[in-house]
Amino acid sequence: MILLFICITFNSILVSGSSLSEQVYQTPADMYNTPGGKAEINCSHSIQSYDRILWYKQTERQLQFLGYMLANIRNPENGVNVKMEGSANKGQTCTLIIEELQLNSSAVYFCAADRERPYNEPAYFGQGTKLTVLEKDKEITGPSVKVLQPSPKECKNEKDKQRKKTLVCVAKDFYPDHVSVSWEINGQNVTNGVATDEAAQLMPEKKFYQITSRLRVPAKDWENSDNEFKCIVNFFNKTHTVPYTDSIYGEAVTTTNVMTREKYVKITQAAKLTYSVFIAKSCIYGAFVVFLVWKLQGSKGKQNY
Numbered sequence: 001m002i003l004l005f006i007c008i009t010f011n012s013i014l015v016s017g018s019s020l021s022e023q024v025y026q027t028p029a030d031m032y033n034t035p036g037g038k039a040e041i042n043c044s045h046s047i048q049s050y051d052r053i054l055w056y057k058q059t060e061r062q063l064q065f066l067g068y069m070l071a072n073i074r075n076p077e078n079g080v081n082v083k084m085e086g087s088a089n090k091g092q093t094c095t096l097i098i099e100e101l102q103l104n105s106s107a108v109y110f111c112a113a114d115r116e117r118p119y120n121e122p123a124y125f126g127q128g129t130k131l132t133v134l135e136k137d138k139e140i141t142g143p144s145v146k147v148l149q150p151s152p153k154e155c156k157n158e159k160d161k162q163r164k165k166t167l168v169c170v171a172k173d174f175y176p177d178h179v180s181v182s183w184e185i186n187g188q189n190v191t192n193g194v195a196t197d198e199a200a201q202l203m204p205e206k207k208f209y210q211i212t213s214r215l216r217v218p219a220k221d222w223e224n225s226d227n228e229f230k231c232i233v234n235f236f237n238k239t240h241t242v243p244y245t246d247s248i249y250g251e252a253v254t255t256t257n258v259m260t261r262e263k264y265v266k267i268t269q270a271a272k273l274t275y276s277v278f279i280a281k282s283c284i285y286g287a288f289v290v291f292l293v294w295k296l297q298g299s300k301g302k303q304n305y
C-alpha cells in the first residue's frame with residue numbers, strides 16, 4: 001500500500017509541471033480557523049475520462065495520503081479523520097471535510113486527479129490549500145516591511161563592470177505565516193536575481209514570524225537615484241490577501257565620487273607627510289654624516305701637525 005502510494009506520488013510530482021495540471025482547480029488557496037472548527041476544501045478537474053481525486057496532507061515533515069474519491073465512491077484511509085463528499089468525475093466538485101480541527105491540522109492540503117488503474121495515466125495536482133488552525137493566544141497580524149539598502153562595502157571596485165548590489169527586504173512580526181514576497185523596480189515586477197527564504201521562521205520569542213528576501217541588481221541600477229526598488233509582501237488576513245510594501249530609491253554615484261575624492265585627498269596628504277618625514281630624516285642623517293666627516297678630517301689634520 002505504502003509502495004503504491006509512493007509510486008503515485010512520485011509519478012504525480014514528475015508530471016505536475018505539465019499544462020494539464022492547470023485543469024485541476026482547488027479552492028481556497030488560504031484558510032484560517034480556530035480549534036474545534038471545520039474546514040472544507042474543494043477540488044474539481046476538466047480532464048477527459050479522469051474519475052478519481054486523491055487527497056494529501058503536507059507538513060514540514062511528511063506527505064500523508066488521506067484517501068481518494070472514485071467517481072461517487074468515497075475511500076478515506078483508515079484512521080484518518082476526514083470526510084469526502086461530491087464526485088470525482090470531470091466537471092464535478094469533490095470536497096474534503098476536516099472536522100474537529102486541532103493545531104496539528106495546520107498543513108498544506110493537495111488534491112490530485114487521475115484515472116483509476118489499470119490505465120496508469122499520470123496524476124495532476126491542484127494548487128494546494130494552506131490551512132492554519134490559529135493558536136488561542138495569537139492574533140492575526142500583518143507584517144511590518146522594510147527594505148535595507150546595499151552595504152557600501154559590497155563590491156567597491158568601481159572598475160568592475162560585473163559588480164552587483166544586494167537589497168534585503170525584511171518582513172517581520174506577522175502571524176500566521178501566509179505570506180508571499182515579490183519585488184518591483186519602477187513598478188515592474190522582477191524575478192531575476194531574487195532569492196526568498198524557503199519558509200517564514202518563528203522569531204525567538206515564538207510569537208511572530210519573519211521572512212527575508214534578497215534582490216541582486218547590477219550596481220549601475222542601484223547607483224541611479226531615479227530607480228525605485230519596492231518589496232511587496234502579500235499577507236492573507238482571513239478574508240483578503242493584502243499587500244504590505246516598502247520601497248527605497250537608488251543612490252546616485254556622485255555621492256560615492258565625493259567620498260572617493262575625499263579619500264584620495266586624505267591618502268595623498270598622508271603620502272606627502274610620510275615623504276616629508278622621510279626627506280627630513282635623510283637631511284638630518286646627511287647633516288650628521290657631513291658633521292662626522294668634518295670632525296674626522298679635523299682630528300686627522302690635528303694629528304698631522
Ligand SMILES: *[C@@H]1O[C@H](CO)[C@@H](O)[C@H](O)[C@H]1NC(C)=O
Pocket residue numbers: 140237238239240242
Ligand atoms: C482584511 O483586509 C480587508 C481589505 O483590506 C479589510 O477590509 C478587512 O477588514 C481585513 N480583515 C481583517 C480580519 O483584518
